[in-house]
Amino acid sequence: MSLYLFLTLAILTIISALAVVFSKNPMYSVLWLIVCFFTIAGHYVLLNAQFLAIVHLIVYAGAIMVLFLFVVMLLNLNADTEPHKSNLSKIASAIAAGLFFVVLIASMRATELGEFNLPNKTNIGFVEEVGKKLFTDFLLPFEISSVLFLSAMIGSVLLAKKEKK
């Protein structure tokens, strides 16, 4: 049962991720990205990490993508305002993507697929477990990342204030 669920979710994830790239309209790209986040949250639930799944939805689908949508809505996106790209940049990007593809193939060939057994009944993704881990084993990184967030917040407020004057 969980194999079929996984396959369905995985295919949906890939389709929606491709749709993000191939959509002509940036609005649709953003919406496909939200769909993609939902399917990834589904993967977390399959791994028994409900807390992570919900937080993923709240933070990414609920907050960050709203801001993305906000910006895209305010932009005036027409065919005539679109910047014209020169042929040189097109060729350069094609070569870069090709090279990356080669590297990807080479590294995939060298990788050996290990066995992975999903532990059936773990509580590792539950709130209590995550909280205990964060406040014991990973206390320092946790606190440091909170300082990082604080500085980012102060920085953005500062930037917003500067523009006014």
Added chain:
Amino acid sequence: MDWALLLDKTILIVIIFAVSLGIAAYSTYGERKIAAFLQDRVGPDRAGPFGLLQPIADGVKMFTKEEIIPNASDKFLFIVGPCIFMMTALMTSAIIPWGKSFNFGGHEFGLQVADLNVGLLYLFAVISIGGYGIMIGGWASNNKFALLGALRAASQMISYELAMGMSIVALLLINNSLSLREIVDGQAGDGNVWNVVRQPIGFLIFLICAFAECNRAPFDLPESESELIGGYHTEFSSMKLGLFLFAEYINMFISSAIIASLYFGGYHFPGIDSLDLPQNIAAIVSIAVLFAKILFFIFFFMWVRWTLPRFRYDQLMNLGWKILIPLSIVNVLVTGAWITFFK
């Protein structure tokens, strides 16, 4: 797969769905009656006795109106917008414990669709997704008033989610659980009081934020008709408009249920256990108690709407960011200190 469980949940979901729609329909009637009462008018009284058939007449009107999709709109998203809004409005009801469980000849019939151990966070996830319905609908209309309304709705929802989240954190500190059923049960029994007594400031913040999240007056700026015509639903007509308006009443019903469950003991009332009722009767009583609380809060929503004038947009943002968020953080600190030193 447990088929009995599946059948139980299906029945329960269908019942909750029907009840949500029924309550939302009669909330529109109640809203107009209460408005009339507060303004010394009669209100709707033509359709049926006391105007009781008014919601059905409104529904027929909504369905038979001409369906207009603007030429310059994004037609697909124009239809998807109201659908998302309605869907998220209905999704929240899954985690609410509606009462004590029934027992039909040894078969337990629980009255909660899903007792998630991350229940409250699920609530936040669904609320934050609800904003997309308004944003997508407003943007797809290709109308400046609709777009302005959509942007207002989105920024209002983001701003008030923060204070709401912080007020919930203080509640979690006291109850030690994210599951709604455990929070409800933690408010009953010996020595336990309703959370509103233990968290009066948290309750006030949550209530204000619930008004803002539902886009209800005095925070109905996304659709403020005096400046934005109709806000995000300016271009909508027929049942798509109906979905937007209807979902607002469902949101109101569900928020009332959540306020009742989080802060007012849910389906418990003081002394419910000392009555010693048989299980099925106790279940019916508990449902009745919860719905009495819910109806009171729906009335409260309407009472406020017809009493307070609409905020200005800068006032709304000031209230959210400069008063409610600092207040809720202080509330978390005080609660934490109290638990550390006195428990």
